[in-house]
Amino acid sequence: MNSRPIGVFDSGLGGLTVVNEIKKVLPHESIIYLGDTARVPYGTRSQEVVKKFSLEDAIFLITKKVKCLVIACNTSSALGGAEVRKISPVPVFDAISPTAKKVAALSLRKTGVIGTRGTIGSHAYRDAIKKLDGKNKVTELACPLLVPAIEEGETSGPLVSMLIRKYLTPLKKEKIDSLVLGCTHYPIIKKEIKHFMGSNLKLIDPAEEIAASLAAFLEEKNLLAPKSSKAKRAYFVTDLTERFIGVAEMFLGHKISGAIRKVSL
């Protein structure tokens, strides 16, 4: 069991930022990644469709005999997490729970949450945070154009500045003390967000919280891969274009070692 891989799925390639964080804290673990690039984005779709797609993603990884499942996509976590848990024979980690725990542990007063329309419309972050810390005032905000802009490589410069100003002005006026980056793409523009919001703002990246909670769980359950074992990484996508490799490497922060394989779900 211990040397089985960790399965990570995402609506597309943004979840590679989560793979990155997992690799930092769990360097000996093998990882199988699935990005549903033929149907990305999930953030604009209905709960019914996101549930269906998330279940298909999860089943693909379960048949690969993973020791646990990570839902890297915030929209999938918010709209499909409960369904995936119902059918999964292995433990499921999503973006919402560990992030809410972190926010609660920090005793913050005014937390902003940004995400896709799907994530924000579900109020999953707000509800999970309020359950643990009723005193924190949580303000949620959908930022639908940030994902396509970042995927087009608009990670600095006037366009992304305009979008950040457009979306985040209400949160700046609200004088939030902390901000949950509730979409896998947002850590890429962390610096630009801080530049607009002020350097005192505490940014909370769900990718780091997923990785930390996963590491704690594997350790507690004695499920860590042996330190002697060579970590393997396998990347699957449901659609593959030349452009995707570049986008994948932007999220991963380095060259992809090994092939990306195309699969049908």
Next chain:
Amino acid sequence: MNSRPIGVFDSGLGGLTVVNEIKKVLPHESIIYLGDTARVPYGTRSQEVVKKFSLEDAIFLITKKVKCLVIACNTSSALGGAEVRKISPVPVFDAISPTAKKVAALSLRKTGVIGTRGTIGSHAYRDAIKKLDGKNKVTELACPLLVPAIEEGETSGPLVSMLIRKYLTPLKKEKIDSLVLGCTHYPIIKKEIKHFMGSNLKLIDPAEEIAASLAAFLEEKNLLAPKSSKAKRAYFVTDLTERFIGVAEMFLGHKISGAIRKVSL
């Protein structure tokens, strides 16, 4: 046969601009529309995936016993048109051929073509135009962020102006005399494009060309619906959210009469 509906499919809701043009010239025709909103957009995907999705869309309409098929989506037309023709028992109309014919008939000297990455990468417009008029210098340009911006209602104001300036500056420098709006979304921002490019620029809207060629064909083949018949309109989508209704009405230019039904392909 004559009273059978015309089937129109699109990757999403943008194809409703084509429905609009068809209704203008063929007010007595019944129309069945399918928008693949669960998998929109097609413009960033591989040819293999666009082909597969386009065939599934076409088959849905064929089983509805349409008298002809219209591929409203430019990306589907460019990457999946040939495949759809192979399997379709009824005539197929796409965005590329009638538009190229129109451009050739106008004897233009420098035509620009804008579209999604998929449409532009296929060179379908350039090749079709050059085949009919070798003297026209055709310059193609992908404008990937225009579609998400328009879908978010950014149809005027600083953001869309910035995107137009960013994308169209090379075509302005090239001093094009005409521009093919090679994506169903672009007619929505016609005015802004003219404002940046100059009012002398001839804009060519494939939706108008599809409608005109369809009308000519139905008349020639004696396939027009009888003038006494009441035109019916049926709208199907593969995903339905509350937001979609508003977006659909933006493209349609008026309230949707009758229900939008959700289907699985």
